[in-house]
Amino acid sequence: MLRRSLLALSALIVSSTMSAQINSGIQSQSTSENDFVKSYSDSMVVAKEKIYSSDFKVANKKKSSLKSTRLFLPLTYYKDVVHNSFSLDSYNSNPNLLTRIYLESPSLVKNTEKDLIEQQATLVEVEEPILHQVEIVDKVAPIPVEANAAPVEVMVLKPNFWSYKGDFALQVLQNYVSGNWYKGGESNYSALASALMEANYNNKQKVKWENRLELKFGMQSSKSDSLHSYKTTEDLIRLTSKLGLQATKKWYYTVQLVGYTQFTHSYRSNDPVLYADFLAPLNLNLSVGMDYSVDWLNHKLKGNIHLAPLAYNMKYTRLVNLAGRLGIDEGKHTKHDIGSEFTVDLEWKLMDALTWKTRLYGYTAYKRAELEWENTFILQFNKYIGAQLFIYPRFDDGVTPDGHHGYWQLKEFASIGFRLALSTDK
Numbered sequence: 001m002l003r004r005s006l007l008a009l010s011a012l013i014v015s016s017t018m019s020a021q022i023n024s025g026i027q028s029q030s031t032s033e034n035d036f037v038k039s040y041s042d043s044m045v046v047a048k049e050k051i052y053s054s055d056f057k058v059a060n061k062k063k064s065s066l067k068s069t070r071l072f073l074p075l076t077y078y079k080d081v082v083h084n085s086f087s088l089d090s091y092n093s094n095p096n097l098l099t100r101i102y103l104e105s106p107s108l109v110k111n112t113e114k115d116l117i118e119q120q121a122t123l124v125e126v127e128e129p130i131l132h133q134v135e136i137v138d139k140v141a142p143i144p145v146e147a148n149a150a151p152v153e154v155m156v157l158k159p160n161f162w163s164y165k166g167d168f169a170l171q172v173l174q175n176y177v178s179g180n181w182y183k184g185g186e187s188n189y190s191a192l193a194s195a196l197m198e199a200n201y202n203n204k205q206k207v208k209w210e211n212r213l214e215l216k217f218g219m220q221s222s223k224s225d226s227l228h229s230y231k232t233t234e235d236l237i238r239l240t241s242k243l244g245l246q247a248t249k250k251w252y253y254t255v256q257l258v259g260y261t262q263f264t265h266s267y268r269s270n271d272p273v274l275y276a277d278f279l280a281p282l283n284l285n286l287s288v289g290m291d292y293s294v295d296w297l298n299h300k301l302k303g304n305i306h307l308a309p310l311a312y313n314m315k316y317t318r319l320v321n322l323a324g325r326l327g328i329d330e331g332k333h334t335k336h337d338i339g340s341e342f343t344v345d346l347e348w349k350l351m352d353a354l355t356w357k358t359r360l361y362g363y364t365a366y367k368r369a370e371l372e373w374e375n376t377f378i379l380q381f382n383k384y385i386g387a388q389l390f391i392y393p394r395f396d397d398g399v400t401p402d403g404h405h406g407y408w409q410l411k412e413f414a415s416i417g418f419r420l421a422l423s424t425d426k
Contacts, residue, residue, distance in 0.1 A: 163424050318333075
Protein backbone atom coordinates (compact mmCIF):
# COMPACT_ATOMS: atom_id res chain seq x y z
CA MET A 1 0.00 0.00 0.00
CA LEU A 2 2.85 2.35 0.86
CA ARG A 3 4.42 1.79 -2.54
CA ARG A 4 1.20 2.59 -4.37
CA SER A 5 0.70 5.67 -2.26
CA LEU A 6 4.20 6.94 -3.11
CA LEU A 7 3.72 6.26 -6.78
CA ALA A 8 0.33 7.97 -6.82
CA LEU A 9 1.79 10.98 -5.01
CA SER A 10 4.65 11.19 -7.48
CA ALA A 11 2.34 10.93 -10.44
CA LEU A 12 0.05 13.57 -8.99
CA ILE A 13 2.94 15.99 -8.45
CA VAL A 14 4.28 15.44 -11.93
CA SER A 15 0.80 15.61 -13.44
CA SER A 16 0.05 18.82 -11.66
CA THR A 17 3.30 20.38 -12.73
CA MET A 18 2.92 19.24 -16.29
CA SER A 19 -0.69 20.39 -16.37
CA ALA A 20 0.25 23.81 -15.09
CA GLN A 21 3.01 24.16 -17.62
CA ILE A 22 0.81 22.98 -20.49
CA ASN A 23 -2.12 25.26 -19.51
CA SER A 24 0.28 28.13 -19.14
CA GLY A 25 1.75 27.36 -22.55
CA ILE A 26 -1.81 27.24 -24.16
CA GLN A 27 -3.01 30.39 -22.50
CA SER A 28 0.17 32.34 -23.24
CA GLN A 29 0.76 32.19 -26.94
CA SER A 30 3.86 34.31 -26.55
CA THR A 31 5.74 31.62 -24.55
CA SER A 32 8.40 30.06 -26.79
CA GLU A 33 9.03 26.37 -27.19
CA ASN A 34 12.46 26.71 -25.58
CA ASP A 35 10.96 28.11 -22.38
CA PHE A 36 8.54 25.21 -22.23
CA VAL A 37 11.35 22.66 -22.57
CA LYS A 38 13.32 24.35 -19.78
CA SER A 39 10.31 24.32 -17.47
CA TYR A 40 9.69 20.65 -18.21
CA SER A 41 13.31 19.75 -17.47
CA ASP A 42 13.26 21.60 -14.16
CA SER A 43 10.09 19.83 -13.04
CA MET A 44 11.64 16.48 -13.92
CA VAL A 45 14.65 17.20 -11.73
CA VAL A 46 12.39 18.05 -8.76
CA ALA A 47 10.29 14.92 -9.24
CA LYS A 48 13.44 12.76 -9.53
CA GLU A 49 14.79 14.05 -6.20
CA LYS A 50 11.53 13.25 -4.45
CA ILE A 51 11.12 9.77 -5.87
CA TYR A 52 14.78 8.72 -5.29
CA SER A 53 14.60 9.55 -1.62
CA SER A 54 15.78 7.00 0.96
CA ASP A 55 12.23 5.72 1.61
CA PHE A 56 11.60 5.10 -2.04
CA LYS A 57 14.90 3.25 -2.45
CA VAL A 58 14.06 0.90 0.42
CA ALA A 59 10.65 0.14 -1.04
CA ASN A 60 12.10 -0.23 -4.53
CA LYS A 61 14.49 -2.98 -3.42
CA LYS A 62 11.59 -5.41 -3.09
CA LYS A 63 10.02 -4.76 -6.49
CA SER A 64 11.09 -2.58 -9.34
CA SER A 65 8.74 -0.38 -11.34
CA LEU A 66 9.89 -0.07 -14.91
CA LYS A 67 6.89 2.03 -15.92
CA SER A 68 7.71 4.76 -13.35
CA THR A 69 11.20 5.22 -14.75
CA ARG A 70 9.77 6.20 -18.17
CA LEU A 71 9.01 9.63 -16.73
CA PHE A 72 12.71 10.30 -16.17
CA LEU A 73 14.00 9.04 -19.50
CA PRO A 74 14.11 11.11 -22.66
CA LEU A 75 10.50 11.46 -23.88
CA THR A 76 9.73 8.33 -25.92
CA TYR A 77 6.66 7.02 -27.70
CA TYR A 78 5.50 3.70 -26.12
CA LYS A 79 2.84 1.52 -27.76
CA ASP A 80 1.55 0.10 -24.46
CA VAL A 81 0.84 3.62 -23.15
CA VAL A 82 -1.68 4.23 -25.89
CA HIS A 83 -3.09 0.72 -25.42
CA ASN A 84 -3.51 1.16 -21.65
CA SER A 85 -5.30 4.45 -22.14
CA PHE A 86 -8.25 2.50 -23.43
CA SER A 87 -7.99 -0.20 -20.78
CA LEU A 88 -10.69 -0.75 -18.11
CA ASP A 89 -8.01 -0.74 -15.35
CA SER A 90 -8.90 1.94 -12.80
CA TYR A 91 -5.22 2.87 -12.08
CA ASN A 92 -3.42 4.18 -15.14
CA SER A 93 -2.07 7.48 -13.99
CA ASN A 94 1.40 7.14 -15.58
CA PRO A 95 0.18 6.01 -18.97
CA ASN A 96 -2.52 8.73 -18.95
CA LEU A 97 0.12 11.36 -18.22
CA LEU A 98 2.26 10.28 -21.18
CA THR A 99 -0.87 10.08 -23.35
CA ARG A 100 -1.66 13.71 -22.60
CA ILE A 101 1.90 14.69 -23.59
CA TYR A 102 1.64 12.74 -26.84
CA LEU A 103 -1.63 14.54 -27.63
CA GLU A 104 -0.83 18.07 -26.54
CA SER A 105 2.93 18.37 -27.31
CA PRO A 106 3.91 15.75 -29.90
CA SER A 107 6.99 17.83 -30.87
CA LEU A 108 8.66 16.89 -27.56
CA VAL A 109 8.73 13.19 -28.46
CA LYS A 110 12.26 12.42 -29.80
CA ASN A 111 12.47 8.62 -29.61
CA THR A 112 10.33 5.56 -30.18
CA GLU A 113 10.16 2.28 -28.28
CA LYS A 114 11.66 0.50 -31.33
CA ASP A 115 14.76 2.74 -31.24
CA LEU A 116 15.36 1.95 -27.57
CA ILE A 117 15.06 -1.80 -28.16
CA GLU A 118 17.65 -1.66 -30.95
CA GLN A 119 20.08 0.33 -28.79
CA GLN A 120 19.83 -1.70 -25.60
CA ALA A 121 22.43 -4.32 -24.81
CA THR A 122 21.41 -7.89 -24.14
CA LEU A 123 22.49 -9.15 -20.70
CA VAL A 124 22.91 -12.85 -20.17
CA GLU A 125 23.13 -14.12 -16.63
CA VAL A 126 25.71 -16.85 -16.29
CA GLU A 127 24.64 -19.38 -13.70
CA GLU A 128 27.85 -21.44 -13.83
CA PRO A 129 31.38 -20.19 -14.50
CA ILE A 130 32.76 -20.95 -17.93
CA LEU A 131 35.74 -23.27 -17.66
CA HIS A 132 38.23 -23.44 -20.50
CA GLN A 133 40.01 -26.66 -21.23
CA VAL A 134 43.75 -25.99 -21.06
CA GLU A 135 46.07 -28.45 -22.71
CA ILE A 136 49.47 -28.63 -21.02
CA VAL A 137 52.32 -29.43 -23.38
CA ASP A 138 56.06 -29.61 -22.95
CA LYS A 139 58.04 -26.54 -23.80
CA VAL A 140 59.81 -27.01 -27.08
CA ALA A 141 62.41 -24.98 -28.84
CA PRO A 142 61.07 -22.64 -31.51
CA ILE A 143 61.46 -23.81 -35.06
CA PRO A 144 64.25 -21.80 -36.65
CA VAL A 145 63.34 -19.72 -39.61
CA GLU A 146 65.47 -20.68 -42.55
CA ALA A 147 66.73 -17.74 -44.50
CA ASN A 148 66.12 -17.71 -48.18
CA ALA A 149 69.47 -18.18 -49.89
CA ALA A 150 70.33 -18.18 -53.52
CA PRO A 151 72.13 -21.28 -54.84
CA VAL A 152 75.91 -20.90 -54.83
CA GLU A 153 78.29 -22.91 -56.93
CA VAL A 154 81.03 -24.34 -54.70
CA MET A 155 84.30 -25.46 -56.21
CA VAL A 156 86.20 -27.92 -54.00
CA LEU A 157 89.94 -27.94 -54.62
CA LYS A 158 91.91 -31.07 -53.91
CA PRO A 159 94.71 -30.28 -51.45
CA ASN A 160 98.14 -30.08 -53.06
CA PHE A 161 100.87 -31.44 -50.82
CA TRP A 162 103.69 -30.76 -53.28
CA SER A 163 106.00 -27.78 -53.08
CA TYR A 164 108.73 -26.75 -55.50
CA LYS A 165 111.90 -24.68 -55.24
CA GLY A 166 114.51 -23.56 -57.71
CA ASP A 167 117.81 -21.69 -57.55
CA PHE A 168 119.56 -20.77 -60.79
CA ALA A 169 122.85 -18.94 -61.26
CA LEU A 170 125.17 -17.98 -64.12
CA GLN A 171 128.52 -16.30 -63.52
CA VAL A 172 130.99 -15.22 -66.22
CA LEU A 173 134.55 -14.05 -65.64
CA GLN A 174 136.92 -12.48 -68.18
CA ASN A 175 140.55 -11.75 -67.33
CA TYR A 176 142.97 -10.06 -69.74
CA VAL A 177 146.71 -9.67 -69.13
CA SER A 178 149.03 -8.07 -71.73
CA GLY A 179 152.19 -9.89 -72.74
CA ASN A 180 154.41 -7.28 -71.16
CA TRP A 181 152.55 -7.11 -67.82
CA TYR A 182 155.22 -6.49 -65.22
CA LYS A 183 153.96 -9.28 -62.93
CA GLY A 184 153.33 -11.79 -65.71
CA GLY A 185 150.19 -13.93 -65.94
CA GLU A 186 147.91 -14.87 -68.79
CA SER A 187 144.47 -13.97 -70.10
CA ASN A 188 141.59 -16.41 -69.54
CA TYR A 189 137.83 -16.78 -69.68
CA SER A 190 135.68 -18.71 -67.24
CA ALA A 191 131.99 -19.38 -66.72
CA LEU A 192 129.95 -21.20 -64.12
CA ALA A 193 126.32 -22.30 -64.35
CA SER A 194 124.42 -23.94 -61.53
CA ALA A 195 120.88 -25.09 -60.93
CA LEU A 196 119.23 -26.50 -57.82
CA MET A 197 115.69 -27.91 -58.16
CA GLU A 198 113.53 -29.40 -55.42
CA ALA A 199 110.20 -31.22 -55.46
CA ASN A 200 108.98 -32.06 -51.98
CA TYR A 201 105.85 -33.89 -50.80
CA ASN A 202 104.45 -33.46 -47.30
CA ASN A 203 100.88 -34.47 -46.39
CA LYS A 204 101.17 -32.69 -42.99
CA GLN A 205 100.44 -35.96 -41.20
CA LYS A 206 102.93 -38.83 -41.45
CA VAL A 207 104.60 -39.02 -44.85
CA LYS A 208 107.32 -36.78 -46.26
CA TRP A 209 109.22 -37.27 -49.53
CA GLU A 210 112.01 -34.87 -50.49
CA ASN A 211 113.76 -34.80 -53.87
CA ARG A 212 116.65 -32.52 -54.83
CA LEU A 213 118.63 -32.34 -58.05
CA GLU A 214 121.89 -30.34 -58.15
CA LEU A 215 123.59 -29.43 -61.42
CA LYS A 216 126.89 -27.54 -61.70
CA PHE A 217 129.13 -26.99 -64.67
CA GLY A 218 132.07 -24.61 -64.97
CA MET A 219 134.65 -24.10 -67.74
CA GLN A 220 137.92 -22.21 -68.10
CA SER A 221 140.18 -21.49 -71.07
CA SER A 222 143.83 -20.38 -70.97
CA LYS A 223 146.54 -19.84 -73.60
CA SER A 224 149.16 -21.69 -71.58
CA ASP A 225 147.33 -25.01 -72.04
CA SER A 226 148.36 -26.19 -75.48
CA LEU A 227 146.56 -29.55 -75.21
CA HIS A 228 143.07 -28.48 -74.23
CA SER A 229 140.96 -25.60 -75.51
CA TYR A 230 139.01 -25.59 -72.24
CA LYS A 231 139.01 -27.45 -68.93
CA THR A 232 136.23 -28.05 -66.42
CA THR A 233 136.43 -26.22 -63.14
CA GLU A 234 133.15 -27.55 -61.69
CA ASP A 235 131.22 -30.62 -62.85
CA LEU A 236 128.47 -32.24 -60.78
CA ILE A 237 125.20 -34.13 -61.20
CA ARG A 238 123.77 -35.14 -57.83
CA LEU A 239 120.35 -36.51 -56.93
CA THR A 240 119.14 -36.85 -53.33
CA SER A 241 115.84 -38.59 -52.61
CA LYS A 242 114.56 -39.13 -49.10
CA LEU A 243 111.36 -40.85 -47.91
CA GLY A 244 110.34 -40.27 -44.29
CA LEU A 245 107.66 -41.60 -41.95
CA GLN A 246 107.01 -39.34 -38.95
CA ALA A 247 107.94 -40.79 -35.55
CA THR A 248 107.61 -37.66 -33.38
CA LYS A 249 107.15 -33.97 -34.03
CA LYS A 250 110.79 -33.55 -35.16
CA TRP A 251 112.00 -37.08 -35.92
CA TYR A 252 111.29 -39.24 -39.00
CA TYR A 253 112.15 -42.82 -39.91
CA THR A 254 114.00 -42.28 -43.19
CA VAL A 255 115.29 -44.12 -46.24
CA GLN A 256 117.76 -41.98 -48.23
CA LEU A 257 119.30 -42.46 -51.67
CA VAL A 258 122.20 -40.29 -52.85
CA GLY A 259 123.73 -40.66 -56.32
CA TYR A 260 126.21 -38.43 -58.11
CA THR A 261 128.45 -38.29 -61.18
CA GLN A 262 129.58 -35.60 -63.69
CA PHE A 263 128.78 -34.31 -67.17
CA THR A 264 132.03 -34.73 -69.10
CA HIS A 265 135.77 -35.51 -68.95
CA SER A 266 138.25 -33.78 -66.65
CA TYR A 267 141.90 -32.95 -67.41
CA ARG A 268 144.77 -31.02 -65.91
CA SER A 269 146.68 -28.28 -67.75
CA ASN A 270 149.09 -29.68 -70.38
CA ASP A 271 148.34 -33.25 -69.18
CA PRO A 272 146.80 -35.78 -71.58
CA VAL A 273 145.74 -38.16 -68.80
CA LEU A 274 141.96 -38.48 -68.26
CA TYR A 275 141.12 -38.16 -64.60
CA ALA A 276 137.31 -38.51 -64.62
CA ASP A 277 134.39 -38.71 -67.04
CA PHE A 278 130.62 -39.25 -67.22
CA LEU A 279 129.73 -42.30 -65.04
CA ALA A 280 133.38 -42.61 -64.12
CA PRO A 281 132.81 -42.60 -61.27
CA LEU A 282 129.15 -43.06 -60.30
CA ASN A 283 128.51 -43.20 -56.56
CA LEU A 284 125.30 -44.57 -55.05
CA ASN A 285 124.58 -44.60 -51.33
CA LEU A 286 121.42 -46.14 -49.84
CA SER A 287 120.91 -45.69 -46.10
CA VAL A 288 118.28 -46.40 -43.46
CA GLY A 289 118.08 -44.22 -40.36
CA MET A 290 116.33 -41.23 -38.85
CA ASP A 291 115.98 -37.57 -39.76
CA TYR A 292 115.75 -34.61 -37.42
CA SER A 293 114.07 -31.46 -38.71
CA VAL A 294 115.96 -28.29 -37.79
CA ASP A 295 114.12 -25.00 -37.25
CA TRP A 296 116.23 -22.79 -35.00
CA LEU A 297 117.06 -19.13 -34.40
CA ASN A 298 113.54 -17.85 -35.08
CA HIS A 299 113.26 -19.74 -38.41
CA LYS A 300 116.56 -18.34 -39.69
CA LEU A 301 118.40 -21.67 -39.48
CA LYS A 302 116.54 -24.51 -41.22
CA GLY A 303 117.35 -27.94 -42.60
CA ASN A 304 117.68 -31.53 -41.43
CA ILE A 305 120.16 -33.98 -39.97
CA HIS A 306 120.20 -37.56 -41.28
CA LEU A 307 121.73 -40.33 -39.13
CA ALA A 308 121.96 -43.80 -40.69
CA PRO A 309 123.62 -46.64 -38.76
CA LEU A 310 123.12 -48.90 -41.79
CA ALA A 311 124.23 -47.79 -45.26
CA TYR A 312 125.09 -49.52 -48.52
CA ASN A 313 127.57 -47.84 -50.89
CA MET A 314 128.37 -48.72 -54.48
CA LYS A 315 131.07 -47.10 -56.59
CA TYR A 316 130.98 -47.70 -60.35
CA THR A 317 133.24 -46.67 -63.22
CA ARG A 318 132.38 -46.86 -66.89
CA LEU A 319 136.09 -46.79 -67.80
CA VAL A 320 137.95 -49.71 -66.29
CA ASN A 321 141.34 -48.05 -66.70
CA LEU A 322 140.27 -45.45 -64.10
CA ALA A 323 139.40 -48.07 -61.47
CA GLY A 324 142.67 -47.78 -59.52
CA ARG A 325 142.53 -43.99 -59.34
CA LEU A 326 138.93 -44.05 -58.14
CA GLY A 327 139.48 -46.53 -55.31
CA ILE A 328 138.09 -49.57 -57.19
CA ASP A 329 140.02 -52.81 -57.53
CA GLU A 330 142.05 -52.96 -60.72
CA GLY A 331 140.21 -54.51 -63.66
CA LYS A 332 136.77 -54.14 -62.02
CA HIS A 333 133.94 -51.73 -62.66
CA THR A 334 132.25 -51.73 -59.25
CA LYS A 335 132.99 -51.80 -55.59
CA HIS A 336 130.45 -52.60 -52.85
CA ASP A 337 130.70 -52.02 -49.14
CA ILE A 338 128.43 -51.55 -46.10
CA GLY A 339 128.90 -49.06 -43.32
CA SER A 340 127.33 -46.03 -41.64
CA GLU A 341 126.45 -42.63 -43.02
CA PHE A 342 125.33 -39.19 -41.89
CA THR A 343 124.30 -36.00 -43.71
CA VAL A 344 123.84 -32.52 -42.30
CA ASP A 345 122.03 -30.14 -44.67
CA LEU A 346 121.44 -26.62 -43.33
CA GLU A 347 120.63 -23.13 -44.62
CA TRP A 348 121.34 -20.17 -42.35
CA LYS A 349 120.10 -16.68 -43.25
CA LEU A 350 122.82 -14.59 -41.64
CA MET A 351 121.42 -11.30 -42.94
CA ASP A 352 118.72 -10.24 -45.36
CA ALA A 353 121.18 -10.34 -48.26
CA LEU A 354 123.63 -12.97 -46.96
CA THR A 355 122.91 -16.72 -46.78
CA TRP A 356 125.14 -19.63 -45.81
CA LYS A 357 124.35 -23.09 -47.20
CA THR A 358 126.32 -26.02 -45.82
CA ARG A 359 126.34 -29.75 -46.50
CA LEU A 360 128.39 -32.13 -44.36
CA TYR A 361 128.47 -35.71 -45.61
CA GLY A 362 130.27 -38.63 -44.00
CA TYR A 363 130.48 -42.32 -44.79
CA THR A 364 132.59 -45.04 -43.26
CA ALA A 365 132.93 -48.72 -44.19
CA TYR A 366 135.20 -49.33 -41.15
CA LYS A 367 138.08 -49.88 -43.63
CA ARG A 368 137.85 -46.53 -45.36
CA ALA A 369 136.11 -43.18 -44.76
CA GLU A 370 134.80 -40.29 -46.85
CA LEU A 371 134.08 -36.83 -45.51
CA GLU A 372 132.82 -33.89 -47.59
CA TRP A 373 131.99 -30.39 -46.36
CA GLU A 374 130.48 -28.04 -48.93
CA ASN A 375 130.03 -24.38 -47.96
CA THR A 376 128.36 -21.79 -50.17
CA PHE A 377 128.07 -18.15 -49.10
CA ILE A 378 125.57 -16.24 -51.23
CA LEU A 379 125.47 -12.43 -51.29
CA GLN A 380 122.35 -11.26 -53.12
CA PHE A 381 122.56 -7.63 -54.32
CA ASN A 382 119.08 -7.56 -55.84
CA LYS A 383 116.56 -9.99 -57.32
CA TYR A 384 118.80 -10.98 -60.24
CA ILE A 385 122.43 -10.17 -59.30
CA GLY A 386 124.40 -12.08 -56.70
CA ALA A 387 127.86 -13.29 -55.75
CA GLN A 388 129.01 -16.68 -54.46
CA LEU A 389 131.94 -17.96 -52.45
CA PHE A 390 132.35 -21.74 -52.54
CA ILE A 391 134.71 -23.64 -50.19
CA TYR A 392 134.82 -27.43 -50.44
CA PRO A 393 137.27 -29.46 -48.30
CA ARG A 394 137.16 -33.25 -48.75
CA PHE A 395 138.78 -36.30 -47.09
CA ASP A 396 138.99 -39.75 -48.70
CA ASP A 397 141.42 -42.43 -47.55
CA GLY A 398 140.18 -44.91 -50.15
CA VAL A 399 142.37 -43.40 -52.90
CA THR A 400 146.11 -43.03 -53.37
CA PRO A 401 147.35 -40.25 -51.06
CA ASP A 402 149.01 -37.14 -52.43
CA GLY A 403 152.61 -36.45 -51.51
CA HIS A 404 151.79 -32.94 -50.32
CA HIS A 405 148.17 -32.99 -49.06
CA GLY A 406 147.78 -36.66 -48.18
CA TYR A 407 144.12 -37.73 -48.20
CA TRP A 408 142.82 -34.15 -48.02
CA GLN A 409 141.50 -32.30 -51.06
CA LEU A 410 140.30 -28.71 -51.45
CA LYS A 411 138.29 -26.72 -53.99
CA GLU A 412 137.42 -23.03 -53.80
CA PHE A 413 136.04 -20.39 -56.17
CA ALA A 414 134.35 -17.00 -56.03
CA SER A 415 132.02 -15.63 -58.71
CA ILE A 416 129.54 -12.87 -59.39
CA GLY A 417 126.72 -12.69 -61.92
CA PHE A 418 123.12 -13.59 -62.59
CA ARG A 419 121.20 -15.48 -59.88
CA LEU A 420 117.47 -16.17 -59.52
CA ALA A 421 115.68 -18.02 -56.73
CA LEU A 422 112.13 -19.37 -57.12
CA SER A 423 109.90 -21.08 -54.57
CA THR A 424 106.31 -22.31 -54.13
CA ASP A 425 106.63 -23.18 -50.43
CA LYS A 426 103.40 -22.63 -48.42
